[in-house]
Amino acid sequence: MKNIRNREGVEDVPIQFVKTVGEKRAQALATVGVLTVEDLLEYRPRRYLDRSNVVPIARLKTDEEVTVTGEVIQVEQVRRGRQRLLVRIYDQTGILEGVWFHQITVFSRIFRVGMTVAFSGKVIRYKHWQIIHPDFDIIDQKQSPLHTGQIIPLYSSNETLRKVGFSSYGIRRLVHLALERYGPAVVETLPEPLLRKYGLLSRARAYQQMHFPESQSQLQQAFRRFKYEELFYWELLMALRRRHDHSPTQGIRLTIRNEVLKKMVQRLPFTLTGAQRRVLREIYQDLTKGPPMNRLLQGDVGSGKTVVALLTMVMAISAGYQAALMAPTEILAQQHYLSMKELLASFEIRVGLLMGSLKHSQKVTVQQAIRKGEVDLIIGTHALIQEQVEFHRLGLVVIDEQHRFGVLQRAELIEKGGGPHVLVMTATPIPRTLALTLYGDLDVSVIDEMPPGRRPVKTYWRTEERLPQIYEFIRERIRQGEQAYIVYPIIEESEKIDLKAATVAFQHLQAVFPEFRLALLHGRLKMEEKETIMYRFKAGEIQILISTTVIEVGVDVPNATLMLIEHAERFGLSQLHQLRGRVGRGRRQSYCILVTPSDINEVARQRMQAMEATTDGFKIAEEDLRLRGSGEFFGTRQHGMPDLRYADLVTDGKIIEAARKDAFALVETDPQLRRPEHASVRRQFLKKFADRFHMAHIA
Numbered sequence: 001m002k003n004i005r006n007r008e009g010v011e012d013v014p015i016q017f018v019k020t021v022g023e024k025r026a027q028a029l030a031t032v033g034v035l036t037v038e039d040l041l042e043y044r045p046r047r048y049l050d051r052s053n054v055v056p057i058a059r060l061k062t063d064e065e066v067t068v069t070g071e072v073i074q075v076e077q078v079r080r081g082r083q084r085l086l087v088r089i090y091d092q093t094g095i096l097e098g099v100w101f102h103q104i105t106v107f108s109r110i111f112r113v114g115m116t117v118a119f120s121g122k123v124i125r126y127k128h129w130q131i132i133h134p135d136f137d138i139i140d141q142k143q144s145p146l147h148t149g150q151i152i153p154l155y156s157s158n159e160t161l162r163k164v165g166f167s168s169y170g171i172r173r174l175v176h177l178a179l180e181r182y183g184p185a186v187v188e189t190l191p192e193p194l195l196r197k198y199g200l201l202s203r204a205r206a207y208q209q210m211h212f213p214e215s216q217s218q219l220q221q222a223f224r225r226f227k228y229e230e231l232f233y234w235e236l237l238m239a240l241r242r243r244h245d246h247s248p249t250q251g252i253r254l255t256i257r258n259e260v261l262k263k264m265v266q267r268l269p270f271t272l273t274g275a276q277r278r279v280l281r282e283i284y285q286d287l288t289k290g291p292p293m294n295r296l297l298q299g300d301v302g303s304g305k306t307v308v309a310l311l312t313m314v315m316a317i318s319a320g321y322q323a324a325l326m327a328p329t330e331i332l333a334q335q336h337y338l339s340m341k342e343l344l345a346s347f348e349i350r351v352g353l354l355m356g357s358l359k360h361s362q363k364v365t366v367q368q369a370i371r372k373g374e375v376d377l378i379i380g381t382h383a384l385i386q387e388q389v390e391f392h393r394l395g396l397v398v399i400d401e402q403h404r405f406g407v408l409q410r411a412e413l414i415e416k417g418g419g420p421h422v423l424v425m426t427a428t429p430i431p432r433t434l435a436l437t438l439y440g441d442l443d444v445s446v447i448d449e450m451p452p453g454r455r456p457v458k459t460y461w462r463t464e465e466r467l468p469q470i471y472e473f474i475r476e477r478i479r480q481g482e483q484a485y486i487v488y489p490i491i492e493e494s495e496k497i498d499l500k501a502a503t504v505a506f507q508h509l510q511a512v513f514p515e516f517r518l519a520l521l522h523g524r525l526k527m528e529e530k531e532t533i534m535y536r537f538k539a540g541e542i543q544i545l546i547s548t549t550v551i552e553v554g555v556d557v558p559n560a561t562l563m564l565i566e567h568a569e570r571f572g573l574s575q576l577h578q579l580r581g582r583v584g585r586g587r588r589q590s591y592c593i594l595v596t597p598s599d600i601n602e603v604a605r606q607r608m609q610a611m612e613a614t615t616d617g618f619k620i621a622e623e624d625l626r627l628r629g630s631g632e633f634f635g636t637r638q639h640g641m642p643d644l645r646y647a648d649l650v651t652d653g654k655i656i657e658a659a660r661k662d663a664f665a666l667v668e669t670d671p672q673l674r675r676p677e678h679a680s681v682r683r684q685f686l687k688k689f690a691d692r693f694h695m696a697h698i699a
């Protein structure tokens with residue numbers, strides 16, 4: 001049965017079908033996710049050895065990253081002292097040693113005197129030139145024609161793979177076999193006109209050139225094709241989603257009661273900024289037009305997004321619908337609940353709160369009220385997207401700190417209503433191309449103005465020896481009636497050790513500040529405890545809040561003017577900026593003090609300097625991208641990001657825009673991907689995104 005399908009392409013051909021792969025080897029390949037021939041073709045070389053760039057041993061310099069080739073002249077297992085394997089190679093100009101301390105037996109079986117090998121890595125000088133645990137490759141096995149080219153692909157391997165003969169060299173032979181046998185069956189997944197438009201390599205040729213490039217330029221062409229393909233499909237997902245969300249059959253046209261809105265605006269303790277008003281006008285228009293709103297609200301920390309959310313919800317509620325606000329942490333949800341409840345006190349708007357840590361009976365009560373329409377404004381955490389939650393008449397969904405949620409979670413909440421309007425808010429300011437890629441299915445509004453009277457937070461980076469003076473400074477300010485946060489880097493709330501560190505630090509600080517009221521806040525506290533602490537901090541009763549990063553997002557206490565971050569080197573730049581955003585919310589001068597050990601690494605140093613240099617979230621985000629690269633920047637923080645293996649969101653802006661245009665144009669002409677010439681696009685799309693997109697939309 002399988003064979004019949006296989007004629008269509010290589011995607012489902014089990015890897016065992018490739019010559020030389022038996023059950024055992026197939027199992028080993030599965031450890032790196034290679035189950036089919038296509039997976040193998042997608043197993044992209046980790047790097048390339050370009051023989052024209054190989055460095056002669058005589059010209060090595062300490063600490064350089066290099067590739068060296070040579071003939072193995074000695075393989076020695078050293079048993080005295082620390083056990084190690086030494087593999088000496090000679091290249092006519094000198095001798096270099098590859099050194100292994102681990103898996104000595106496995107590696108010793110790989111090398112034989114007389115082989116030609118390549119070692120890559122950082123060279124050090126310890127009696128001889130050495131590379132510790134080099135990346136290596138065997139490049140002259142006679143029976144194989146694979147190594148005649150200038151550019152040789154090197155593949156990642158692991159212990160399991162090596163045991164079955166799949167070190168880089170073995171994998172290369174396997175890929176070669178697979179390409180020979182199945183290469184011609186690789187199905188094209190991009191429409192012909194687009195290939196022609198940009199002169200892209202066919203998919204079959206691109207695989208060939210990615211693994212066995214004829215030249216550097218062909219290698220670049222192969223990557224250009226895969227980058228484009230990857231971005232094209234991502235944008236196709238965006239285009240189809242948007243098309244679906246905006247289809248005129250869906251959506252709720254709201255009849256907003258302007259007098260309620262006006263009254264609410266008057267009730268606010270401040271006047272709206274110009275930017276807030278402009279954004280609210282955009283939202284108002286969306287809500288009254290009919291098709292569901294799908295809008296991203298960007299604004300730096302402290303720019304006043306919450307009140308925009310509140311007024312948007314009031315619009316929906318005044319039109320007779322329920323509105324839901326989802327926040328990423330319980331602390332933030334509680335804070336929104338308390339402040340909104342207070343502001344709405346004189347309105348006939350019923351506010352409910354739903355979070356995971358409520359008692360079961362409380363949860364059930366709230367869920368019932370939501371179902372029966374007995375609450376209008378529902379604030380909550382992830383708990384809102386659980387199955388038991390059914391809305392009576394959901395008209396609007398607001399998602400705060402969107403970057404903390406996945407695209408899927410957003411979709412789940414939206415599913416709860418019959419095409420509700422959606423507003424997502426984020427403080428991560430990102431360049432336009434990134435916004436397009438990340439939120440390609442959304443319209444974007446920006447709050448680019450801070451509330452009046454704000455003074456930029458003064459930021460100082462100090463080493464730990466200065467803590468006594470810093471504590472004195474804090475003491476001084478608190479005597480003036482201000483409040484402080486002291487943040488400890490608990491990366492994982494579940495890590496007991498970290499929690500203990502924070503607890504010890506708390507006890508220490510109680511001794512440092514015996515005259516003040518301190519409290520310790522962390523994610524593992526019970527909900528009532530967190531609530532009480534936040535309430536007392538807000539009321540000014542607690543003067544110093546020692547906290548983990550649970551306060552990172554959203555917390556709003558304008559009287560807090562001091563932010564001391566210990567071990568600041570452990571935080572990313574955007575996270576530091578978010579933390580700093582907890583102060584500078586009132587009219588008084590605020591301070592952010594970053595404390596690190598004195599011997600931090602260069603990248604951490606640059607982060608501290610960037611924090612001192614600017615309070616502009618946009619600049620911070622750009623710097624963060626520069627320091628980390630987009631992979632990591634989004635990898636840990638932006639769930640629901642495209643899982644990009646080839647393209648780089650920072651440097652491939654041009655390809656992003658082209659792919660976006662093409663994908664949207666294609667959906668415009670063929671919204672269901674029904675045309676025969678799009679059959680392979682459709683198939684590929686469903687294969688990639690079946691779990692992210694409701695097939696019903698195009699099936």
Ligand code: ADP
Pocket residue numbers: 270271272273276299300301302303304305306307427451452554556558585
């Ligand atoms: P964020 O955009 O980070 O979510 P918030 O909505 O928490 O920011 O607002 C930050 C602070 O600014 C809050 O204390 C809020 O009450 C206040 N604020 C919001 N808008 C205005 C305004 N137009 N004038 C004065 N203060 C404002």
Ligand code: MG
Pocket residue numbers: 305306400554
């Ligand atoms: Mg906020």
